[in-house]
Amino acid sequence: xxxxxxxxxxxxxxxxxxxxxxxxxxxxxxxxxxxxxxxxxxxxxxxxxxxxxxxxxxxxxxxxxxxxxxxxxxxxxxxxxxxxxxxxxxxxxxxxxxxxxxxxxxxxxxxxxxxxxxxxxxxxxxxxxxxxxxxxxxxxxxxxxxxxxxxxxxxxxxxxxxxxxxxxxxxxxxxxxxxxxxxxxxxxxxxxxxxxxxxxxxxxxxxxxxxxxxxxxxxxxxxxxxxxxxxxxxxxxxxxxxxxxxxxxxxxxxxxxxxxxxxxxxxxxxxxxxxxxxxxxxxxxxxxxxxxxxxxxxxxxxxxxxxxxxxxxxxxxxxxxxxxxxxxxxxxxxxxxxxxxxxxxxxxxxxxxxxxxxxxxxxxxxxxxxxxxxxxxxxxxxxxxxxxxxxxxxxxxxxxxxxxxxxxxxxxxxxxxxxxxxxxxxxxxxxxxxxxxxxxxxxxxxxxxxxxx
Amino acid sequence: xxxxxxxxxxxxxxxxxxxxxxxxxxxxxxxxxxxxxxxxxxxxxxxxxxxxxxxxxxxxxxxxxxxxxxxxxxxxxxxxxxxxxxxxxxxxxxxxxxxxxxxxxxxxxxxxxxxxxxxxxxxxxxxx
Numbered sequence: 001x002x003x004x005x006x007x008x009x010x011x012x013x014x015x016x017x018x019x020x021x022x023x024x025x026x027x028x029x030x031x032x033x034x035x036x037x038x039x040x041x042x043x044x045x046x047x048x049x050x051x052x053x054x055x056x057x058x059x060x061x062x063x064x065x066x067x068x069x070x071x072x073x074x075x076x077x078x079x080x081x082x083x084x085x086x087x088x089x090x091x092x093x094x095x096x097x098x099x100x101x102x103x104x105x106x107x108x109x110x111x112x113x114x115x116x117x118x119x120x121x122x123x124x125x126x127x128x129x130x131x132x133x134x135x136x137x138x139x140x141x142x143x144x145x146x147x148x149x150x151x152x153x154x155x156x157x158x159x160x161x162x163x164x165x166x167x168x169x170x171x172x173x174x175x176x177x178x179x180x181x182x183x184x185x186x187x188x189x190x191x192x193x194x195x196x197x198x199x200x201x202x203x204x205x206x207x208x209x210x211x212x213x214x215x216x217x218x219x220x221x222x223x224x225x226x227x228x229x230x231x232x233x234x235x236x237x238x239x240x241x242x243x244x245x246x247x248x249x250x251x252x253x254x255x256x257x258x259x260x261x262x263x264x265x266x267x268x269x270x271x272x273x274x275x276x277x278x279x280x281x282x283x284x285x286x287x288x289x290x291x292x293x294x295x296x297x298x299x300x301x302x303x304x305x306x307x308x309x310x311x312x313x314x315x316x317x318x319x320x321x322x323x324x325x326x327x328x329x330x331x332x333x334x335x336x337x338x339x340x341x342x343x344x345x346x347x348x349x350x351x352x353x354x355x356x357x358x359x360x361x362x363x364x365x366x367x368x369x370x371x372x373x374x375x376x377x378x379x380x381x382x383x384x385x386x387x388x389x390x391x392x393x394x395x396x397x398x399x400x401x402x403x404x405x406x407x408x409x410x411x412x413x414x415x416x417x418x419x420x421x422x423x424x425x426x427x428x429x430x431x432x433x434x435x436x437x438x439x440x441x442x443x444x445x446x447x448x449x450x451x452x453x
Numbered sequence: 454x455x456x457x458x459x460x461x462x463x464x465x466x467x468x469x470x471x472x473x474x475x476x477x478x479x480x481x482x483x484x485x486x487x488x489x490x491x492x493x494x495x496x497x498x499x500x501x502x503x504x505x506x507x508x509x510x511x512x513x514x515x516x517x518x519x520x521x522x523x524x525x526x527x528x529x530x531x532x533x534x535x536x537x538x539x540x541x542x543x544x545x546x547x548x549x550x551x552x553x554x555x556x557x558x559x560x561x562x563x564x565x566x567x568x569x570x571x572x573x574x575x576x577x578x579x580x581x
Contacts, residue, residue, distance in 0.1 A: 214515070217542055221564040222466055228567075229473045236476075255473055262466055309515055310543070318518040368518065 002094050004042035004060045006087055010067050011035045014080055018137065021079050037063060054102065061095055082136065086129030089122035200417040201339070214306040215273045219266035226259045226266070233259070272299070286429065288453060290329040291337070293382055297321055297373045300338050304345040305371075308353075317349055322374035327382060331453040336429055340422040344386040344446045345371055347418065350409070351390025351444060358391070381432075381451040392440035401436065426450070456578050457485045461495040461512035461524065462540070474567050475574070483578050492519025496527060505532060509577055511561075511570075514541035514548060522551055529556040538573070540565060 015023060015031040023031075041063065044056040068091065071077045071084045097115045101108040108115070233252050240249040272295075298321050308315050352369030359367045369389065376383045393401065400406045402423040407416035426432040432450040460471055468488045478484035487507070489495035495512065499505045510528055514521035525537050539552045544562035552560050559573060 214542055217563070218464060221542075222464070222470070224564055225470050225474075225567075226466075229470060233473065233476075258469070259473070262469065266466070305517065306515070316518075316520045316523065 001042060001045045001057075001060075003057070003064050003091065003098070004038050004045060006091060006094075007038035007060060007064050007067060008035055008042070010064070010071075010083070010087060011038060013083055014067075014071065014077065018079050023076060027076065034063065034067065057098060057102075061098070064091055064095075082129065082133040086126045086133060089125045090119070093118045093122045196417055197421065200421060209307070212273060212303060212307070214310055215302060216270050219269040219273075222266040223263050223270070226262045230256050230259045230263075273303075286333055286336075288331045288333050291332050291334040292329050293327055293332070293337075293384070294321075294323040294325070294375055296334060296338055297341055297375055297384065298323070300341040301345055301371070301373050304342055304349060308346065308349050312353075315349075315353060317352060317369035317371065319345075319349075319370065320372045322372065324375045324377045324382075327375060327377040330382060330450065332450065333425075333429055336425045337450075340425050340434075340448065341373070341384070341386070343418040343422050344448075345373065348386055348388030348390065348444070351392075352388045353390070355389070355391045355441075378449075381449065384448040384450070385445055386448075387443060387445040389443050392442055392444050393436065393438040394440055398436065398438065402434075455482060455485050456508050456574075457487065457506045458574065459487050459489060459495060459498060459507045459510045461489045461492065461510065461516070461521065463490050463513065463516040465490060467513075474571075478574075478578075484574065491516055492521070492524035492527075495524055499528065499532060499535070505535065507535060509536045509538070509574070511538050511540055514539055514552070515543060522548070522555060525552060525555050525557055536577070 011031045011034045015028045017023070038060070041056045041060045045053050045060065047053060068084055068088065071080050093115065097108070097119070100111075100115075233256050237249055237252040237256070240252060301319055301321055305317065305319050308317075348371040349369060352371065356367050356369050359365070371386065371388045374385045374387070376385070397406075397408065402419050404420040405416035406420075423434055426434040426448055430450050430453070432448060434449075435447045436444065437447070438444040460467060468486075471486055471488075472479065475484055475486060479486065487498060489498055492512075495510065499507060499510075510524075512521040512524050519527075521539055521541065525539065528535055528537050533556075536558045537556065538559040538561060539548075539557050540561045540563060541548055542563040544560070549560050561570060
């Protein structure tokens, strides 16, 4: 009977999970079956029916034997080995006791005290084993808990890591997007800059158009007038020759020859103006060519003056070119350098014109705006000075004048690119220098130094 | 009687042109031409004779320094008896009105129509 109970207890524990170790559902089914069998055997033994109960007792021995055997031999149940060892002495004592009782009751009776003693020892053993087992189990569980903790920590670290990786990936994506956007913006800006440079060029060309028209018209008038007058002279020449006045005829001939020279001269003049205009409008190829700086300055000084004059009828100013005849042709980009001169000269006329307006408002009409361009050959190259007697540049903005988009002119009058482009052309295009000195209310002088290339 | 005319233009070749165009008149002694290449120079010439012999001034408007219109005002102020006509490439109404209001006799546009100029000068010579 005790064996059947022990079987129940063992099976009960076997199917229950120990710590984290769980037995498979198949084993649970087998153990349930075993429990039913043990229960049945317990009841049958309890009824104490002769022969059947004895048979049941033997069956219960076989059952427990099976349980012990299976538990010790099966890999999945190794964790319950300790429990089986704890119960083993009791089982052994019970079985021997029962077997002895069956075989020889008298023998059993005689040694009953020994058997009881053995039962007590087996019980003490069981308790000792149980204490030991539970200690081990606790240690094991502690270990498991630690492992679980570590696992948890690992998982947290893992999730943190993936989160971080995700964040990094997201940031990287954002940064890449930003970088792309910035590159895009930079490209747009560069395109805009090119357009602005083009617009600035076109704007200055627009300002020039009137001046150019005037400058071309003048030589063309001379060409027409001198050819007309030459025709008249030739008719007179014919008359004089017919009349036999050789002296007068010679005089007329001299005039005609002179006139043809003038026609040629003014034709050339118109030609060079058109060429200059083309140079100005053409996008700069950066091609340097031997250029007469004196002539270039003269040309742009006149173009600037007449351009402004054409735009504003009330505009009057004096201008002067101080040439240096000793200066030989220099290797420069004529269109670019012309643009610089045009810019500086236009600014000069503008500043001086503004001063005239201000003075006129105060009743002083004596002031005459003046722009002087002087060319001076130096050992290293050439120095070009563009000086106006205008309002001057206040000290606080002197540093800014070469910055792009900086302008003191009212909206629509200046792009703010003239001086910055001039600066680039002189410094980058010609390895030169551009400096400014100014006395407020007195004068402004830009000095360009261009070295021999 | 000889008429003295002053022509003011910053283009120096104007002198040559005028001398050839009025070649006959100069030769015959009815016309004397003198030239100035700026407003200041013109005033200098007028100031150099007292009373000035110049009876007619033809002036360009568009010149560096003193403009023709400024010269016109100054001549009219100092020598009201002298005729002044303007010759300008900028024949716009603004210039025209300003010139006429300041006492200009005629307003010629460039390129100069020498026929009308000759007529104007011829009329003046007859008057003298």
